Amino acid sequence: MRILLWHVHGSWTNSFVQGDHDYLVVGPPDGIGLAGRPWRATETSLSEVDADLAVVQQPEQLGLVPRGVPVVYLEHNTPSAPGQRHPMADWDGLLVHVTHFNDLMWDCGSTRTVVVEHGVVDPGPLYTGELARAAAVVNDPVRRGRIVGTDLLPRFEPIDVFGMNTEPIGGLGDHDLGSLHRELARRRVYVHPMRWTSLGLSLIEAMHIGMPVVALACTEAVRAVPEEAGTVSTDVEDLVRATRELIADPALAHEKGKRAREFALARYGLDAFLRSWDDVAKEVAG
Structure with missing residues (x-):
């Protein structure tokens, strides 16, 4: 699957692009691209992209997704206060939270939400505590x-x-x-x-x-x-x-x-x- 995404949170993206898909990271002028990261991903321009799915992480990115590409919205953050209305509240798509706490605290209205908890590339048992x-x-x-x-x-x-x-x-x-x-x-x-x-x-x-x-x-x-x-x-x-x-x-x-x-x-x-x-x-x- 060809997945279009923006480089917003580097550590999260580092884990996400470890999968078996083709990852297309939006470059300038609409994104920052790979920004020097050695990821198994391709920096792309939105004018040239051919994707099966877009992972959107900020409201302004929604309008940049090429027509016809299915979208999932990923929310990384906690609300400013419990019960804050989410920008994608009452949306007809799927909103993914990274923690159960965030899912609990955001008011997403009728928007369907799921939680995909974080995963990280294992750095190995490096601890010495010296x-x-x-x-x-x-x-x-x-x-x-x-x-x-x-x-x-x-x-x-x-x-x-x-x-x-x-x-x-x-x-x-x-x-x-x-x-x-x-x-x-x-x-x-x-x-x-x-x-x-x-x-x-x-x-x-x-x-x-x-x-x-x-x-x-x-x-x-x-x-x-x-x-x-x-x-x-x-x-x-x-x-x-x-x-x-x-x-x-x-x-x-x-x-x-x-x-x-x-x-x-x-x-x-x-x-x-x-x-x-x-x-x-x-x-x-x-």
């Missing part, structure tokens, strides 16, 4: 502030913060994905301080690596992190204590990290993700 420090991945922590828990990070010292535009708060700056995974794996525990975002793929990747995790019990984290993999709580002091215990006890950290990896492979493995998307594609494109 550095007695915590780690977090937070993109644009200064601009996004409390939403991503930037104000909480100093409470987890010693902690290293990775991601885009992290330098203003003393983070370690941008990394390519392979380097990021290797650096995360050297830290003892992964901290997920997000108050209100969709489920971060960095959390799932950290669990795949084999890291124990502590996470705020917000949005989808309560479903994504089992008790045996770490600690989930709305009490930040609970999380701080758990982080200190894991830093002080490498054996405990390794055991919880092992359980985290087992869980992540079972729930957020790439095979299940791709099978679910195959089902969606067959239903919508026929």
Whole structure:
């Protein structure tokens, strides 16, 4: 099947294009194309495209889909507030959410929705935990502030913060994905301080690596992190204590990290993700 899509969220797209279809990524002037990513995909112009299905991720993309191409709308984000009306509410197509929390909180009216949970390319069991420090991945922590828990990070010292535009708060700056995974794996525990975002793929990747995790019990984290993999709580002091215990006890950290990896492979493995998307594609494109 020839699937047309836009490069909106690189990590999600990296998983999506691992399937058995021909992936056509919209290039300029209507998209950013591959943007240097080494994906098994073809950058295309909308004037030349011949597709069996389009995966639309923003309302403005709907009007760009060539006539006659079936469409599925993919929503990556949480609403700004519970009950916010979705732009595709009362639409006659299929809307796909990436988490059950998002499906619960968006008001989609009569639009039919399904959930296809995240899947990630397995980086492998890289965890060593050799550095007695915590780690977090937070993109644009200064601009996004409390939403991503930037104000909480100093409470987890010693902690290293990775991601885009992290330098203003003393983070370690941008990394390519392979380097990021290797650096995360050297830290003892992964901290997920997000108050209100969709489920971060960095959390799932950290669990795949084999890291124990502590996470705020917000949005989808309560479903994504089992008790045996770490600690989930709305009490930040609970999380701080758990982080200190894991830093002080490498054996405990390794055991919880092992359980985290087992869980992540079972729930957020790439095979299940791709099978679910195959089902969606067959239903919508026929």
